[in-house]
Amino acid sequence: MMRGWQQAHGRRWRGRLAMIIGLGVHAVMPCFLLAQSEEIPVSLQPINDAHRIADQDAVLKLMSAKSAVEFGFASIATPLFEQLLEESEALDAEVVEEARYHLVLSLLNQGNVSRARLHLDPELIGDSPRLALADLLLAYAEQVPTDELEQRLSTLAGVDFGADQVWLPVMRAVIAIRRGNLEQGRRIVDGALAEAATTFQRSWIELLIWREEIQSGEANESLLISLRSQIENAVNPLIASQLTQQYAIVLHALGRDSDAIRMIEQQLPLLGDANRDQRDRMLMLLAIISGRQSGRTQVAIDEILLNGRSERIRSMAFYHWLATLEFSDPSTRQTLQQLRDSRPNDPLRHEIAYALALSHFYSGNLNQSQVWTDSILESDASASLKMSALRVLIAVCWSQNPPQYRLAAEHLLRLRRLTQVDADRFRQTLLIADSYYLNGDFENAIPYYRGLLDENLSPRMRNELLYKITDSMLKLGNVDGARPILDRFHDEQPALSELIWGSEWNFNLHLVKVDRLDEAIVRMEQLRDRIQSVAGEGWSQMARLRVGWLLGFLNFQKQDYAEANRAIELALNSYESLPVQTREPLSVLGDELMLLSARCHFADEQSEAAEALIEQIRERGNSTTSAASYIVEARFHLSQGENLEAQRALTELADRYPDSEYAPVALYEAAISMEMRLSENSDQEAITLYDRISTQFPDHPLNFIAKLRQGDLLRKSNQFALAISFYENVLQDYRDDPRLYLVEMAMGESYLAMGSTRADYTDQASRIFERIFDRTHLPIELRIEAGAKAATALEKVGRGFRAQDILWRVVSLVTLDAGSSQNMGASGKYWLSRALLQLADYLIANDAAHELDRLTELADLLRIPGANLIRNKL
Numbered sequence: 001m002m003r004g005w006q007q008a009h010g011r012r013w014r015g016r017l018a019m020i021i022g023l024g025v026h027a028v029m030p031c032f033l034l035a036q037s038e039e040i041p042v043s044l045q046p047i048n049d050a051h052r053i054a055d056q057d058a059v060l061k062l063m064s065a066k067s068a069v070e071f072g073f074a075s076i077a078t079p080l081f082e083q084l085l086e087e088s089e090a091l092d093a094e095v096v097e098e099a100r101y102h103l104v105l106s107l108l109n110q111g112n113v114s115r116a117r118l119h120l121d122p123e124l125i126g127d128s129p130r131l132a133l134a135d136l137l138l139a140y141a142e143q144v145p146t147d148e149l150e151q152r153l154s155t156l157a158g159v160d161f162g163a164d165q166v167w168l169p170v171m172r173a174v175i176a177i178r179r180g181n182l183e184q185g186r187r188i189v190d191g192a193l194a195e196a197a198t199t200f201q202r203s204w205i206e207l208l209i210w211r212e213e214i215q216s217g218e219a220n221e222s223l224l225i226s227l228r229s230q231i232e233n234a235v236n237p238l239i240a241s242q243l244t245q246q247y248a249i250v251l252h253a254l255g256r257d258s259d260a261i262r263m264i265e266q267q268l269p270l271l272g273d274a275n276r277d278q279r280d281r282m283l284m285l286l287a288i289i290s291g292r293q294s295g296r297t298q299v300a301i302d303e304i305l306l307n308g309r310s311e312r313i314r315s316m317a318f319y320h321w322l323a324t325l326e327f328s329d330p331s332t333r334q335t336l337q338q339l340r341d342s343r344p345n346d347p348l349r350h351e352i353a354y355a356l357a358l359s360h361f362y363s364g365n366l367n368q369s370q371v372w373t374d375s376i377l378e379s380d381a382s383a384s385l386k387m388s389a390l391r392v393l394i395a396v397c398w399s400q401n402p403p404q405y406r407l408a409a410e411h412l413l414r415l416r417r418l419t420q421v422d423a424d425r426f427r428q429t430l431l432i433a434d435s436y437y438l439n440g441d442f443e444n445a446i447p448y449y450r451g452l453l454d455e456n457l458s459p460r461m462r463n464e465l466l467y468k469i470t471d472s473m474l475k476l477g478n479v480d481g482a483r484p485i486l487d488r489f490h491d492e493q494p495a496l497s498e499l500i501w502g503s504e505w506n507f508n509l510h511l512v513k514v515d516r517l518d519e520a521i522v523r524m525e526q527l528r529d530r531i532q533s534v535a536g537e538g539w540s541q542m543a544r545l546r547v548g549w550l551l552g553f554l555n556f557q558k559q560d561y562a563e564a565n566r567a568i569e570l571a572l573n574s575y576e577s578l579p580v581q582t583r584e585p586l587s588v589l590g591d592e593l594m595l596l597s598a599r600c601h602f603a604d605e606q607s608e609a610a611e612a613l614i615e616q617i618r619e620r621g622n623s624t625t626s627a628a629s630y631i632v633e634a635r636f637h638l639s640q641g642e643n644l645e646a647q648r649a650l651t652e653l654a655d656r657y658p659d660s661e662y663a664p665v666a667l668y669e670a671a672i673s674m675e676m677r678l679s680e681n682s683d684q685e686a687i688t689l690y691d692r693i694s695t696q697f698p699d700h701p702l703n704f705i706a707k708l709r710q711g712d713l714l715r716k717s718n719q720f721a722l723a724i725s726f727y728e729n730v731l732q733d734y735r736d737d738p739r740l741y742l743v744e745m746a747m748g749e750s751y752l753a754m755g756s757t758r759a760d761y762t763d764q765a766s767r768i769f770e771r772i773f774d775r776t777h778l779p780i781e782l783r784i785e786a787g788a789k790a791a792t793a794l795e796k797v798g799r800g801f802r803a804q805d806i807l808w809r810v811v812s813l814v815t816l817d818a819g820s821s822q823n824m825g826a827s828g829k830y831w832l833s834r835a836l837l838q839l840a841d842y843l844i845a846n847d848a849a850h851e852l853d854r855l856t857e858l859a860d861l862l863r864i865p866g867a868n869l870i871r872n873k874l
Contacts, residue, residue, distance in 0.1 A: 058084060058091050059427045062099060064395050067388040069102050070198050073358055074109040074323045081106060085119070092461050094423070097128055104134040109204065110323045111292055113141045129159045137167060146178045162421055163197040170205055177209070177216050185209070198384050199351060203319040206312070211288060219253035237270045241278045245285055252289050260289050261296065276309040284313050287320060305339055311347050318348055322355065333359045350381035357392050366396050383418060390415040394431070405439035426455060433468070442472035462492065467499040474510045482507060501546060508550060517558050524551040528567075541582065544574045545589040552596050561604040568597045591617050591625035595632060602636040610636070627653055627660040634669065647673050654692070664697040668706060675713070683713045704734055711746055720750040741778055744768055745786065752793055759797050766793035770806065780817055781828030784810055788835040800842065807839040811858065829864040837869060 065080035081103035088096045100119060107116035116138050125131040136152045144152075153171050161168070169192040176185035189209050196202040227247040234240035244267040251260035264286045271279040283300040290296040297320075304317040326332060333356060340352045357372035369392060376389040390411050397408035409432050416428040433448035449469045453462070466489045473482035486507055489500045504527070511520035528547045531540055548571020555564035575583060575590045583590070594613050601610035614629045630653035637646035650670035654663045671689035674682050686709075693706040707730050714723035727747040731740060748768035755762030769790035773783050787810040794803035814832060824832070836855045843851050 058087065058095055059431055062095055063391045063427065063431075065099070065106075066102055067391040068358065069106055069109075070200060070384065070388055073355070074106040075326065076358060076362060077106045078103065078110070082119075092458055094458070097130060098423075100124065101130045101134045104138055108137060108141050113138070117142070129156060130161065130164075132156060133159075133161055133164065133167060136171060140171060140174065146175055150175050163201075166192050166195050166197070166201065166205070169195075170208065173209060174212050177212050180216075182213070182216075185212075198382075199315055199348075200319050203315045207288075207316050207320065210316075214249045214288070215253055219250045221254075224250055224254075238275050238278055241267055241271055241275065241282055245282060248285060248289065257289050261286065264289075276307075277313075280304055280308045280310045280313040283308075284317060284320075287317065292320070292323065302335075306342055315348065318351065328359075328363045330363075333363070350376055350379055350385055353379075353381075354385060354389060354392075357389065361392055361396060361399075366399055370396050387415060387418050390418075398435075403438070405435040406441065409435035409439070409444075426452065437468060437472060440475075442476050446472050463489070463497055463499040466492075467503050470503040471506060474506050477514075479507070479510055479514060479516070482510075501543070505550065508554065512554065512557055517554060521551065521554045521558070524554060528570075541574070541578060542586060542589065545571050545586060545593065547571070548574070549589070549593055549596060552593070552600070556596065556600055556603070559603070561600040564600045565597055568593050568600070572597075587620070588622055588625065591620055591622050595625055595629055598629070599632055602632070607636070623657055623660060624662075627657040627662045627666075630656075631662060631666060631669070634666070634673075638673065643673050643677055646670075651689075658696065664693050664700045664702050667693050667696075668702050671706070671709065683717055687713050704730070704737060704739065707733075708742060708746065711743070715746065715750055715753070718753075720754045723747075724750045741772055741775070741782065744772055745782070748772070748786075748789065748793075752789065755793070755796055762793050762796045766790050766797070766799075769793060773806070773809070780813065781824055781831070783813060784828055784835065785831040787813070788831045788838070791835065791838055795838075804839065804842050807835050807842070810835045811839070811855070814858065814862070824862065829862065832862070833859070833864045836864075 061080050061084055065077040065084075068074070068077035068080070081099045084091065084099035085096065085103065088099075104116045104120050107113070107119070120131065120135055120138055122135070125135055132152075133156060136149070136156065139152055140149055149171065153168065153175070156168060169188050173185040173188035173192065176182075176188060186209075189205065192205055193202050196205060224247065227243055227250065231240055231243045231247060234243060244263055248260040248263050251257070251263065264282055268279065268282055268286075271282065283304050287294075287297040287300040287304075290300070301317045301321045304314055305321070308314040308317065336352055336356050336359060340346070340349060340356070343349070346352065353372050353376050357369045357376070360366075360369035360372065373389040373393045373396070377386055377393075381389070394408050394411045394415070397404040397411065412428050412432045412435065416425055416432070419425050419428060429448055429452055433445045433452070436442070436445035436448070446469055449465050449472070452465055457465070466485055470482045470485045470489070473479075473485065482503075486500075486503050489503060508520040508524060511517065511523075524547055528544070528551060531543045531547060548567050551567040552564045552571070555561070555567060558564075572590065572593050575586060575593070578586070594617050598610040598613040598617070601607070601613065611633075614633060617629050618626045620626075630649045634646040634649035634653075637643070637649065647670055650666040650673065653660070653666040654670070657663055667689050671686040671693075674686040674689060690706040690710045690713075693700065694703055694710075697703060707726070711723045711726045711730070714720075714726060724747055727743050727750070730743050731747075734740060734743075745768075748765045751761045751765035751768065755765060769786045772778065772786035773790055775783070787806050791803040791806045791810075794800070794806065810832070836859055840852055840855055843855075
């Protein structure tokens with residue numbers, strides 16, 4: 001019923017349940033585990049991690065793609081925008097609109113007009129001025145008649161498009177040029193160029209107008225004959241090149257591109273460095289006529305970039321080249337690096353650095369990407385380029401493993417200070433809040449989320465913010481602060497949305513955790529009454545079942561099984577009364593209500609009623625709920641001391657539903673149950689079950705614990721050498737797991753047990769225990785145990801002085817870390833007592849009994865066993 005709502009990362013469940021963290025299993029399982037455990041996870045997320053940060057990912061992707069568009073990297077931007085549109089159902093409408101607009105511009109930048117049209121059907125434009133602007137630019141690329149272009153342009157008069165406002169005068173210039181008003185068109189373009197936001201935008205405008213001038217000029221055969229004659233008679237190469245350019249333009253306008261290319265290539269060898277500007281212009285003309293994908297274009301662009309003198313032409317060539325680059329290709333980075341190295345003071349050096357940063361980022365070289373973005377931020381680059389570099393840096397932080405959320409928040413704050421556009425500032429603020437939220441810094445996240453609530457938001461975005469504020473407050477333990485936020489949720493939206501339900505789920509479980517169970521029940525009863533009064537089926541039917549389940553579960557926690565079953569029965573009656581077609585999508589909820597009812601009957605010692613319900617569940621055929629029913633059945637048998645029956649249910653689950661998320665849990669529970677039987681073959685059978693987990697579910701979180709248990713059982717049966725080999729494999733397979741100290745402790749104990757046959761085994765044990773003792777990040781109880789065991793091993797190999805040194809270090813550790821020592825559990829006190837007694841023996845043997853008072857004072861202070869024994873030694 002609450003599938004995917006159990007991502008309770010970082011929470012600890014006690015005893016055997018500690019290994020179930022992060023399974024991502026169906027909600028019956030975590031709720032069932034809650035009933036068995038002493039500690040309840042506070043914040044069971046209502047959506048899985050991938051969905052929970054969908055908006056953050058979308059905003060990051062949009063920022064990254066927009067940044068790529070701003071500087072001409074259309075080949076990078078296009079797939080990002082297309083991914084956003086594929087996820088459009090889960091995203092805010094404004095994000096989708098912006099993605100569609102920039103996708104069309106990216107495709108136009110690459111010359112892919114037909115593909116751009118596929119993403120901008122006229123029905124999609126609606127009342128969106130921004131999409132209407134995209135449609136205008138697309139219509140221009142589709143070469144609509146000038147009158148139609150002018151008509152479309154007139155509909156956008158008076159609309160403010162921010163940085164993209166520049167495209168309106170550009171289109172006016174195009175219309176003027178097409179109508180023969182070349183001088184007027186050029187004046188309009190000059191004004192547009194002054195308003196352009198980036199170097200890329202200026203280069204794109206110049207390239208667009210140049211193409212327009214080429215296609216709008218006079219073109220006929222008589223002009224060709226005249227130009228050909230002038231070229232043949234020209235003595236000055238400069239004059240000849242200018243005439244050749246005009247000749248090639250006329251050929252291009254007449255559709256004779258191959259002849260135009262041949263003329264340019266004949267003229268180019270005649271133009272040396274003395275006429276470098278004309279050569280650059282000729283090469284750029286060759287690139288335009290040849291097309292983006294032509295090999296001639298690549299050669300021409302390379303020469304302009306490496307040897308060109310006209311910075312205007314070089315800028316146009318650079319962005320013309322970028323539009324089709326494959327940024328994950330190492331050759332792209334090689335070319336960019338060569339270009340960067342060839343001209344240390346290149347006016348395009350910052351843009352090249354940015355291209356290198358993007359290339360490294362999309363190739364997965366995050367550290368190198370950061371090096372290049374840092375170089376831009378520390379340079380004299382333009383403000384817009386620095387902002388784009390910050391966006392890449394933020395994406396780098398989020399892409400690290402683990403993500404650097406706090407550092408991302410700092411970069412976002414810096415970016416927001418530079419940003420003028422309100423919509424961009426809103427998204428940046430959301431990302432700042434999300435970065436703090438994902439970093440666990442809920443105190444800093446809440447004010448940013450609250451500030452966004454004052455904006456004009458879509459209902460979905462508003463619900464998302466309210467959910468995150470509620471969740472943050474609950475994670476800070478502020479139940480009373482979360483309540484008005486959750487109530488505001490309900491007031492603003494009558495329907496019980498997924499996010500509201502998720503917040504209610506978290507809130508009520510938190511009330512259970514802080515011993516306010518009755519309050520949670522009253523709240524759920526009020527919500528049930530409210531739902532009953534709402535007309536219509538849709539959301540209200542699902543809400544009735546969900547609230548009925550949670551109300552039943554809360555009463556189950558209270559051990560009021562009769563009231564729990566009444567709540568469940570009311571919800572089930574509502575479910576059964578629905579028409580078949582309405583009931584079908586809710587069938588899983590109905591099954592889970594029945595399963596919860598079975599648990600209530602089992603707990604109330606009505607096993608026959610419970611077993612009847614379980615049989616019904618299995619007959620209905622839902623594999624997930626059926627699999628969960630075996631665990632419910634097994635737990636009941638265990639509570640009755642019927643280990644064989646529990647064993648049967650658990651192994652049957654694993655055999656019947658090997659693909660179920662419950663299967664590894666069942667095998668683990670079955671192995672634990674087998675260990676408890678204490679029969680002749682029970683340990684070996686338990687090892688076999690643990691091995692099934694490793695074989696069938698190698699990537700499951702339980703696998704590590706199963707392997708550790710296998711090694712422990714080998715030690716229990718005195719197979720120490722085999723256990724050591726097993727532990728070594730675990731250390732290799734899980735080299736990055738933070739729990740490896742558990743394996744090392746077990747390995748040390750294995751070597752210590754084998755020490756009676758070989759002294760070097762005991763020596764190896766002492767080294768392992770000392771290594772664990774020296775790790776300051778480990779719990780103090782574990783370090784004390786390791787220190788005591790190291791001293792024992794050292795004494796066995798005759799290294800008494802070294803053993804005394806370790807024991808005094810244990811005493812110092814306890815003395816220095818007084819806070820942790822005061823809160824030590826039974827295990828820590830036991831091993832500390834052992835260490836003090838062993839040290840007392842050394843002191844007495846060395847006639848240093850006067851120091852025993854220090855040990856007895858410490859024992860009395862920490863109230864550990866052994867104080868009287870130490871006094872007796874005196």
